[in-house]
Amino acid sequence: MLDFAPLTQAIQQYDAIAIFRHVNPDCDAMGAQFGLKCWLEENFPDKKVYALGQETTTQRRFPALDSITDARMAECLAIILDTANADRVDGNQFRLAPYLIRIDHHPDHEPDFGDLRLIDPVSAATSQILAFYFQEQEASGRILSRKAAEYLYSGLLTDTLCFRTTNTTGDTLRAGAYLADKGLDISRLNRVLFDQSLNDFRFANHLRREVWSPDNRVAYVILNQDELREWNITGPDARKFIDEIGHVKEFQAWAVFTENGKHTFDGSLRSRRVAVNDLAEEYHGGGHKNAAGVKELTADQIKELMTEIDQRVQADISTSSDTD
Numbered sequence: 261m262l263d264f265a266p267l268t269q270a271i272q273q274y275d276a277i278a279i280f281r282h283v284n285p286d287c288d289a290m291g292a293q294f295g296l297k298c299w300l301e302e303n304f305p306d307k308k309v310y311a312l313g314q315e316t317t318t319q320r321r322f323p324a325l326d327s328i329t330d331a332r333m334a335e336c337l338a339i340i341l342d343t344a345n346a347d348r349v350d351g352n353q354f355r356l357a358p359y360l361i362r363i364d365h366h367p368d369h370e371p372d373f374g375d376l377r378l379i380d381p382v383s384a385a386t387s388q389i390l391a392f393y394f395q396e397q398e399a400s401g402r403i404l405s406r407k408a409a410e411y412l413y414s415g416l417l418t419d420t421l422c423f424r425t426t427n428t429t430g431d432t433l434r435a436g437a438y439l440a441d442k443g444l445d446i447s448r449l450n451r452v453l454f455d456q457s458l459n460d461f462r463f464a465n466h467l468r469r470e471v472w473s474p475d476n477r478v479a480y481v482i483l484n485q486d487e488l489r490e491w492n493i494t495g496p497d498a499r500k501f502i503d504e505i506g507h508v509k510e511f512q513a514w515a516v517f518t519e520n521g522k523h524t525f526d527g528s529l530r531s532r533r534v535a536v537n538d539l540a541e542e543y544h545g546g547g548h549k550n551a552a553g554v555k556e557l558t559a560d561q562i563k564e565l566m567t568e569i570d571q572r573v574q575a576d577i578s579t580s581s582d583t584d
């Protein structure tokens with residue numbers, strides 16, 4: 261369990277708090293950001309709290325982001341959520357903060373990034389870490405509202421693909437139960453997060469048709485700019501459909517690559533068992549063991565990467581008799 265005492269001390273010490281998260285945010289980044297903002301505003305009404313960043317997610321609606329001057333930033337405690345690398349933060353102003361706290365569940369590769377680091381790679385979501393912090397704080401009379409709980413539950417549910425990922429644990433479900441007890445409408449939230457438009461439904465069919473899997477072990481799709489334009493979808497949004505490929509028993513690893521504006525490809529990688537994050541790091545990316553991202557690959561590099569992943573899968577199959 262993380263020691264949250266220094267976090268509480270820092271929050272108490274500063275009159276203004278700025279909350280950051282990563283670029284191309286998912287619902288865990290946004291949910292954690294607004295869950296924390298909401299909780300701080302409700303429990304520390306005298307403090308000013310800012311949610312900073314430019315981008316947002318299309319999966320559910322979040323309030324508008326704030327903006328502050330550099331001078332104001334220099335007075336703020338900065339809290340960075342769900343972000344393992346300094347250059348992945350959405351916005352640069354955190355560098356002006358007198359004190360920097362990181363709360364994250366990604367493996368920690370930048371020990372100098374953050375004055376205080378609350379990192380738990382075993383947590384399925386940053387929202388999970390915050391849920392336990394807020395629960396602990398109830399002993400000090402602080403409350404978690406339904407609204408704040410809803411933000412965190414959105415993060416928990418999306419980062420675990422509805423409690424299905426390999427990092428879903430009893431703690432994940434306990435965090436979910438704690439949040440649900442705040443009066444959440446679970447069914448409505450699921451519809452808000454996972455119901456899709458007709459265009460999305462048809463795009464998912466297109467993606468399934470385009471899957472390339474020569475040996476039925478490793479599967480991937482490459483989408484070029486013309487296709488993305490035709491389907492009226494951005495690269496990051498198209499890559500979120502990767503789960504469409506993840507339910508085929510034969511596939512041990514799978515990926516979706518989308519052409520970016522620089523004539524190279526960005527990709528999302530997933531695997532059942534073999535590690536893909538160390539390989540992703542060789543291709544301008546990174547992430548979790550079984551879920552990672554890569555950036556700016558040429559078509560040849562895609563082939564190289566998928567061949568390397570396939571070799572790992574073959575080695576894994578030949579050393580393992582566990583086939584469930």
Ligand SMILES: [Mn+2]
Pocket residue numbers: 288289342365384385386419
């Ligand atoms: Mn996350």
